Amino acid sequence: MKSAIVVFPGSNREKDAEAALTEITGTPPVMVWHRDTELPKVDLVLVPGGFSYGDYLRCGAIAAHSPILREVKARADQGMAVLGICNGFQIITEAGLLPGVLQQNAGLKFVCRNVNLRVETSQSLFTSRYEKGQVLSIPVAHHEGNYYADEKTLDELESRDQVAFRYCAPDGSLDPSHNPNGSQRAIAGVFNRTKNVLGLMPHPENAIRELLGSTDGRGLFKAMAEALAA
Amino acid sequence: MSAVAAKITPNTIAEHGLTSEEYDLILEIMGREPSMTELGIFSVMWSEHCSYKSSRVHLKKLPTKAPWVIQGPGENAGVIDIGDGQAAIFKMESHNHPSFIEPYQGAATGVGGIMRDVFTMGARPIANLNALRFGAPDDPKTKHLVSGVVAGIGGYGNCMGVPTVGGEVNFHPSYNGNILVNAMTVGLADTDKIFYSAAAGLGNPVIYVGAKTGRDGIHGATMASAEFNEDSEEKRPTVQVGDPFTEKLLLEACLELMATDAIVAIQDMGAAGLTSSSVEMSSKGGLGLELDLDKVPVRETGMTAYEIMLSESQERMLMVLKPQAMAQARAIFEKWELDFAEIGVLTDTGHLVLKKNGKVEADMPVAPLVDKAPVYQRPWVPTPPQPVITANQVPAPQDLMAVLKQLVAAPDLASKRWVWEQYDHLVMGHTVQRPGGDAAVVLIPAGKGGAVGKKALAMSSDCTPRYCQADPKTGGAQAVAESWRNLTAVGARPLAVTDNMNFGNPQRPEIMGQFALAIEGMAEACIALDYPVVSGNVSLYNETNGKGILPTPTIGGVGVIADVTKSPKVAFKSAGDSIYLIGETAGWLGCSVFLREIHGREEGAPPPVDLAAERRNGDFVRNLIERGLITACHDVSDGGTLVALAEMAMASGIGADLLARPKESPDHAFWFGEDQARYVLTVRQADVAVLELQAKEIGIAFRYLGKTGGTDLTLAGAGAISVSELKSAHEAFFPKLMGASK
Numbered sequence: 001m002k003s004a005i006v007v008f009p010g011s012n013r014e015k016d017a018e019a020a021l022t023e024i025t026g027t028p029p030v031m032v033w034h035r036d037t038e039l040p041k042v043d044l045v046l047v048p049g050g051f052s053y054g055d056y057l058r059c060g061a062i063a064a065h066s067p068i069l070r071e072v073k074a075r076a077d078q079g080m081a082v083l084g085i086c087n088g089f090q091i092i093t094e095a096g097l098l099p100g101v102l103q104q105n106a107g108l109k110f111v112c113r114n115v116n117l118r119v120e121t122s123q124s125l126f127t128s129r130y131e132k133g134q135v136l137s138i139p140v141a142h143h144e145g146n147y148y149a150d151e152k153t154l155d156e157l158e159s160r161d162q163v164a165f166r167y168c169a170p171d172g173s174l175d176p177s178h179n180p181n182g183s184q185r186a187i188a189g190v191f192n193r194t195k196n197v198l199g200l201m202p203h204p205e206n207a208i209r210e211l212l213g214s215t216d217g218r219g220l221f222k223a224m225a226e227a228l229a230a
Numbered sequence: 231m232s233a234v235a236a237k238i239t240p241n242t243i244a245e246h247g248l249t250s251e252e253y254d255l256i257l258e259i260m261g262r263e264p265s266m267t268e269l270g271i272f273s274v275m276w277s278e279h280c281s282y283k284s285s286r287v288h289l290k291k292l293p294t295k296a297p298w299v300i301q302g303p304g305e306n307a308g309v310i311d312i313g314d315g316q317a318a319i320f321k322m323e324s325h326n327h328p329s330f331i332e333p334y335q336g337a338a339t340g341v342g343g344i345m346r347d348v349f350t351m352g353a354r355p356i357a358n359l360n361a362l363r364f365g366a367p368d369d370p371k372t373k374h375l376v377s378g379v380v381a382g383i384g385g386y387g388n389c390m391g392v393p394t395v396g397g398e399v400n401f402h403p404s405y406n407g408n409i410l411v412n413a414m415t416v417g418l419a420d421t422d423k424i425f426y427s428a429a430a431g432l433g434n435p436v437i438y439v440g441a442k443t444g445r446d447g448i449h450g451a452t453m454a455s456a457e458f459n460e461d462s463e464e465k466r467p468t469v470q471v472g473d474p475f476t477e478k479l480l481l482e483a484c485l486e487l488m489a490t491d492a493i494v495a496i497q498d499m500g501a502a503g504l505t506s507s508s509v510e511m512s513s514k515g516g517l518g519l520e521l522d523l524d525k526v527p528v529r530e531t532g533m534t535a536y537e538i539m540l541s542e543s544q545e546r547m548l549m550v551l552k553p554q555a556m557a558q559a560r561a562i563f564e565k566w567e568l569d570f571a572e573i574g575v576l577t578d579t580g581h582l583v584l585k586k587n588g589k590v591e592a593d594m595p596v597a598p599l600v601d602k603a604p605v606y607q608r609p610w611v612p613t614p615p616q617p618v619i620t621a622n623q624v625p626a627p628q629d630l631m632a633v634l635k636q637l638v639a640a641p642d643l644a645s646k647r648w649v650w651e652q653y654d655h656l657v658m659g660h661t662v663q664r665p666g667g668d669a670a671v672v673l674i675p676a677g678k679g680g681a682v683g684k685k686a687l688a689m690s691s692d693c694t695p696r697y698c699q700a701d702p703k704t705g706g707a708q709a710v711a712e713s714w715r716n717l718t719a720v721g722a723r724p725l726a727v728t729d730n731m732n733f734g735n736p737q738r739p740e741i742m743g744q745f746a747l748a749i750e751g752m753a754e755a756c757i758a759l760d761y762p763v764v765s766g767n768v769s770l771y772n773e774t775n776g777k778g779i780l781p782t783p784t785i786g787g788v789g790v791i792a793d794v795t796k797s798p799k800v801a802f803k804s805a806g807d808s809i810y811l812i813g814e815t816a817g818w819l820g821c822s823v824f825l826r827e828i829h830g831r832e833e834g835a836p837p838p839v840d841l842a843a844e845r846r847n848g849d850f851v852r853n854l855i856e857r858g859l860i861t862a863c864h865d866v867s868d869g870g871t872l873v874a875l876a877e878m879a880m881a882s883g884i885g886a887d888l889l890a891r892p893k894e895s896p897d898h899a900f901w902f903g904e905d906q907a908r909y910v911l912t913v914r915q916a917d918v919a920v921l922e923l924q925a926k927e928i929g930i931a932f933r934y935l936g937k938t939g940g941t942d943l944t945l946a947g948a949g950a951i952s953v954s955e956l957k958s959a960h961e962a963f964f965p966k967l968m969g970a971s972k
Binding site: 009010012013015016019020049050051053054055056109110111112113139141143203205206208211212213 | 381384385388389390391473474475476478479566567650651652653654655656657658659660661662664673682794795
């Protein structure tokens with residue numbers, strides 16, 4: 001699998017993502033600067049976490065209008081896989097690749113901790129290595145991760161199997177006390193309709209080593225590498 | 231304030247924080263009356279903050295050398311060799327006064343400033359820590375200050391993408407009017423790629439990069455050198471405003487430029503901004519420097535030379551570049567969309583010459599400005615000794631477990647989760663020990679350009695101000711010893727420290743006595759433990775309306791771990807492990823948390839520090855860790871042995887069955903005494919014999935305490951308490967104080 005990571009001024013988890021892709025897929029990603037107008041020939045584009053453009057105006061809003069994002073969007077429309085993590089989720093949502101918006105956390109504070117994530121579907125190139133209903137331990141680190149969409153959109157997401165992950169209790173049950181940011185229906189990650197685009201707030205790239213607390217993120221990278229193997 | 235028309239009066243001199251004797255010295259150096267800009271420059275360079283005029287004679291007593299020290303105090307940060315061609319570069323610095331006046335921006339710019347100090351030297355920051363001390367929890371300002379400071383630290387560090395991995399948070403009424411915000415950054419560099427600030431090369435260009443200069447923070451350094459009173463709130467305009475996004479760009483641009491060989495010298499603009507950076511560079515290089523202030527990027531119109539030189543706008547750097555590398559350097563800064571301006575040139579005059587609108591605004595000799603800065607031998611008196619408090623002078627508690635529950639819920643011992651969950655402690659993907667352990671542990675590559683493997687850095691921040699208040703010398707030694715012990719408890723070899731000396735008004739002999747004696751104690755401990763001081767910061771005048779803070783010499787320690795897979799955590803690892811207490815227990819209750827929280831008594835002499843025992847016990851524990859024998863380890867400090875055990879249980883959810891205390895030692899003294907040089911650790915049943923044999927062979931005091939297991943902490947003869955009940959009490963304090971829902 002060939003991959004690229006888009007780097008914006010203010011991105012700060014691009015190296016974490018680079019390390020995870022390199023280690024798990026065996027091929028280092030190409031780092032693409034935000035002012036570039038062309039993407040290399042790749043199977044996956046990862047939009048990393050951070051504070052692109054300082055989160056000025058609104059998280060992800062400026063990055064969504066950068067030259068490279070137009071290219072990412074065009075290629076995604078042709079079926080290329082796109083993974084947006086944290087700020088990357090905010091960016092691709094702002095760019096219209098995914099429905100909904102990420103609002104400020106309900107607790108009004110930045111939150112960094114491991115959360116329990118319930119896998120909602122294994123029917124995707126990102127989640128095929130997980131079982132539906134499996135509970136993962138993966139960290140979040142954000143101030144604006146409160147997923148919001150109107151009821152109709154949420155119903156559509158559910159009926160089309162577009163919800164990838166939900167925040168849950170350790171036993172997999174949904175419980176508001178285990179929702180770190182107040183997201184609607186505890187949604188932590190969503191796909192586009194064709195499921196070649198995934199956006200999620202938690203950081204699977206920070207859950208790839210036992211020494212660092214969890215290896216539950218590895219499955220996501222492995223699944224992509226398998227599905228997108230040349 | 232105009233540089234042209236203003237006339238210097240005794241009032242102007244006083245407003246600049248200068249004494250009439252200091253002004254006479256200025257007249258002597260200049261040979262004439264200074265211009266207002268020149269007076270401003272003298273004022274900030276000779277402020278306590280920049281000149282260390284009260285502390286210098288004492289700081290000299292600290293050991294600063296070791297074979298692994300590459301750069302000691304005097305540069306932007308200290309540098310130590312950590313093997314494999316790698317260096318750790320680190321420093322701690324206070325931002326106390328600004329954080330009290332404007333907590334969010336004060337704390338944020340403190341974090342920004344210390345990170346700049348570290349990346350100026352060529353290191354990528356890999357970890358931040360911070361030591362915070364607030365007033366009493368029920369003081370009306372405390373909640374607002376905690377909320378703002380924590381958000382500010384998170385706001386800046388999170389955006390920079392540098393994990394905030396550890397620190398301390400304490401409360402005491404002495405900080406009601408003067409909180410402490412001490413920020414520490416640790417960076418990683420190659421030993422052959424370290425950058426210094428000494429200017430060199432006559433005719434070389436002087437370059438300004440980063441953010442534009444505004445009118446914020448003018449005279450911040452002078453403010454930090456005076457006491458507070460009721461009017462302190464009016465000083466808000468002297469607090470700087472931070473922009474972490476710009477600093478993130480500045481970090482990446484500087485590191486990109488540092489990978490080339492374009493840079494001759496580099497210095498960040500911190501306290502006293504363009505003034506101190508230009509004076510530092512030229513004085514260290516023995517060269518003159520001429521600046522055209524019209525070329526300084528400014529964000530406001532009509533700024534005078536005085537304002538440009540004294541502004542403390544953030545996210546700025548001054549560099550001397552090789553002329554042939556200018557185009558390459560400019561391209562890098564343009565890529566990162568940062569200002570890049572050639573504002574001056576190095577000269578052979580030995581003078582700092584400032585021009586604005588074609589007019590010379592300042593022309594002053596640099597050497598005397600630095601070398602003749604006043605140094606004071608302030609009079610000091612020793613702190614009167616406090617009586618030793620014996621166990622029979624303190625009533626024994628009826629219910630040990632109820633006392634334990636009360637202690638783990640007390641503000642200083644309660645869980646700080648509410649704080650550190652607001653910090654991104656995981657970014658960069660190398661955090662092994664998250665906040666809440668004895669020391670933070672962060673993976674580093676195994677050598678230059680190597681992959682991340684088993685090598686790690688350990689870091690901690692420590693001070694027990696109540697000990698320093700009762701006996702500054704013992705307290706100073708204890709702060710160093712505890713730092714060394716915390717690093718040892720995670721299996722690290724402690725290498726060096728940075729110190730952040732927070733004290734009251736040095737013009738009061740009793741305060742100066744605290745300072746002088748704390749340094750003496752620190753020096754003794756640093757020498758005994760081979761743990762030199764490589765950088766630091768002094769913050770004096772931490773008082774409001776004449777009342778000083780507890781003396782607080784915060785110690786930031788750094789050590790290296792060769793094989794992080796053997797590094798134990800505080801949490802009990804599994805049921806059935808044997809628990810040992812390492813070190814002598816006399817049952818010292820003076821100055822203890824137990825005495826303060828349970829009996830409301832803040833009194834007595836602090837526990838003595840036996841540096842030989844500290845070293846012996848620590849080396850013993852580290853050796854066992856390196857051999858892979860230790861399954862969990864925790865240093866014994868605030869609250870004593872039973873609190874340490876409770877912390878190990880709460881971190882894991884695993885309980886313990888504990889034997890009764892020895893007959894000769896009363897319960898409260900044995901379980902809550904704060905004797906030093908002690909560790910609680912666990913080993914597998916199979917390794918018990920090895921531990922005991924080894925301890926006996928080298929004469930280490932140890933005591934078998936019991937076994938891990940179950941979900942209760944059970945103490946023979948004293949009953950039991952469930953770990954979950956302890957944990958609820960432990961987690962309750964911060965959310966309740968801050969009014970959070972969870």
